[in-house]
Amino acid sequence: MGGIAIYLTFAGGFLFYTPHLSAFYPIMLGATILFATGLIDDLIQLKPYIKLVMQLIAASIVVYGGLRMPWTSHQSINDLLTIFWLVGITNAINLLDNMDGLAGGISLIACIFLAINFAASGQSVELLLPLIMIGAIAGFLVFNFNPASIFMGDCGALFLGFSLGGIALMSGEARTRNLAAVLLTPVLIFIIPILDTSIVTVTRKLSGRAVSQGGRDHTSHRLVALGMSERRAVILLYLVAIIAGIIAVYVRQMRIGVTVVTIAGFALAILFIGLLLGKVKVYDESEHPGGTLIDVIQGFTHRRRIFENLLDMGMIVLAYYVAYLIRWDGDIPPDQRKIFAATVPLMIGIELFAFLAGGVYRGIWRYAGIDELVTIAKSTVLGSGIAGMAILSLYRFNGPSRGVMILNGILIFLMVAASRVSFRFLGTLLVGRRKAHPDARPVLIYGAGDGGAMLIGELLNNPAHQYEPLGFIDDDRTKTGKLLRGYQIFHSRELPDLIEEHGVTEVLISSLKVGEERLEQFKSLGIEFRRMRIHIE
Numbered sequence: 001m002g003g004i005a006i007y008l009t010f011a012g013g014f015l016f017y018t019p020h021l022s023a024f025y026p027i028m029l030g031a032t033i034l035f036a037t038g039l040i041d042d043l044i045q046l047k048p049y050i051k052l053v054m055q056l057i058a059a060s061i062v063v064y065g066g067l068r069m070p071w072t073s074h075q076s077i078n079d080l081l082t083i084f085w086l087v088g089i090t091n092a093i094n095l096l097d098n099m100d101g102l103a104g105g106i107s108l109i110a111c112i113f114l115a116i117n118f119a120a121s122g123q124s125v126e127l128l129l130p131l132i133m134i135g136a137i138a139g140f141l142v143f144n145f146n147p148a149s150i151f152m153g154d155c156g157a158l159f160l161g162f163s164l165g166g167i168a169l170m171s172g173e174a175r176t177r178n179l180a181a182v183l184l185t186p187v188l189i190f191i192i193p194i195l196d197t198s199i200v201t202v203t204r205k206l207s208g209r210a211v212s213q214g215g216r217d218h219t220s221h222r223l224v225a226l227g228m229s230e231r232r233a234v235i236l237l238y239l240v241a242i243i244a245g246i247i248a249v250y251v252r253q254m255r256i257g258v259t260v261v262t263i264a265g266f267a268l269a270i271l272f273i274g275l276l277l278g279k280v281k282v283y284d285e286s287e288h289p290g291g292t293l294i295d296v297i298q299g300f301t302h303r304r305r306i307f308e309n310l311l312d313m314g315m316i317v318l319a320y321y322v323a324y325l326i327r328w329d330g331d332i333p334p335d336q337r338k339i340f341a342a343t344v345p346l347m348i349g350i351e352l353f354a355f356l357a358g359g360v361y362r363g364i365w366r367y368a369g370i371d372e373l374v375t376i377a378k379s380t381v382l383g384s385g386i387a388g389m390a391i392l393s394l395y396r397f398n399g400p401s402r403g404v405m406i407l408n409g410i411l412i413f414l415m416v417a418a419s420r421v422s423f424r425f426l427g428t429l430l431v432g433r434r435k436a437h438p439d440a441r442p443v444l445i446y447g448a449g450d451g452g453a454m455l456i457g458e459l460l461n462n463p464a465h466q467y468e469p470l471g472f473i474d475d476d477r478t479k480t481g482k483l484l485r486g487y488q489i490f491h492s493r494e495l496p497d498l499i500e501e502h503g504v505t506e507v508l509i510s511s512l513k514v515g516e517e518r519l520e521q522f523k524s525l526g527i528e529f530r531r532m533r534i535h536i537e
Helices: 002-017 022-044 048-064 075-096 102-120 128-144 153-168 179-189 191-206 219-225 230-253 256-278 293-300 306-327 334-358 370-394 402-420 422-431 450-461 492-502 516-524
Strands: 441-446 467-474 487-491 506-509 528-531
Touching (some): 022 048, 048 075, 048 153, 075 191, 102 153, 102 179, 102 230, 153 179, 179 230, 179 256, 191 219, 191 256, 219 230, 230 256, 256 306, 256 402, 256 422, 334 370, 334 402, 441 450, 441 492, 450 467, 467 492, 467 506, 487 492, 492 516
Parallel strands (some): 441 467, 441 506, 467 487, 506 528
């Protein structure tokens, strides 16, 4: 079993290279307890509460040994946060072990950035711990990546999660410019396990399912449900983990203001990804009550749009603060900080009122387009203009920067517009071309115009049609070789070659302007044709 190999390799490396690192012994003891617990669970399947009790015991050993998160000035609160952190990361890695190469690869990436973090802090001895773990995981991952031939089991997942969570606690504050980076570095490094656990926990609770039960509702499964292959889904999660790790490294050298903006921006991106994945239907609604995460949110905020209001409020504050940072080259003077703090409530109130009056909250995110962007632009100009004049008048045009007010309006529009088109954009960015249904029939679409765009959109959004679009054919030579919705447009004279090359047996006609001559051509080539019709009764 792969988990046994990971444990023995790391334990041997630790005892050989760093036996003098006494601070790690409580972590190693707790990790060993959980390795044994996981091994027993792999053999006879323990009850969830038994594993939780063992995790709490292991975490308490670490806290008793003197390691804790420095998030507050109260030791007792830090002790509880540390226990929560260790148990949370342990279960997060365990839950993440749901697809070939996922838990191992994410753990490997986390180890790499933990090693970089230790090196940047000048902790040469502690640096050996993630390096040893990298060797242990890399040897396992060679055989665990899709298609996997070995698996880590609960013994490996529990050991990995607890060990990595404990190693993260050993990071020091040396050679960093702000405490916020030190506090948030572990969160950034473990962002994928945290995101996955959050989505699974929230969606299972909202749908009336036990959090501890298994299921194909993890981040990776949702990406596959969107149309990705398992291998591509895993690689995409690797990429997000790498981006988060790079941010964790660089924020250590940033000013506190830039750090806050960078992390807030990344948090918004993760939030939108989480919402996109949360709306994917992975449960059989006939078996359990409840719906997708986004369904619950939309139901809860049907009348007041609470979620959108809170999100917009956060983006208004962020945009206003970023405008100050840009205007003052990342170092806001004390007097300007006071102006920002005093005027941000006014900015929030006026902008939200402008959004309400301008109709921003009448749109549906999934279908946001040019019309919605124009509405947002008008409302932003109105709100930022009134707010800017009000703030300048309040200070008698002496103090607040006019440049800040202009930048603020631009940034608010960009952020709010990005949030509204995020579902469509992220859906295309994350998934691209959907993986075809196994029984899907290859088809070509005749007509690369508005009707063709509408038809292919329906085919891509509704797999129940069981068609796999290969591209478009059109009589217009000026369109030949171009792309529509990412699919190539061929000239209609190429149809015989396309039929022979791709085995096309059917053509979907999107245009009403198709002559009998073209229909006869389809018949002579031995292919069926169907027309797209829109019925209004």
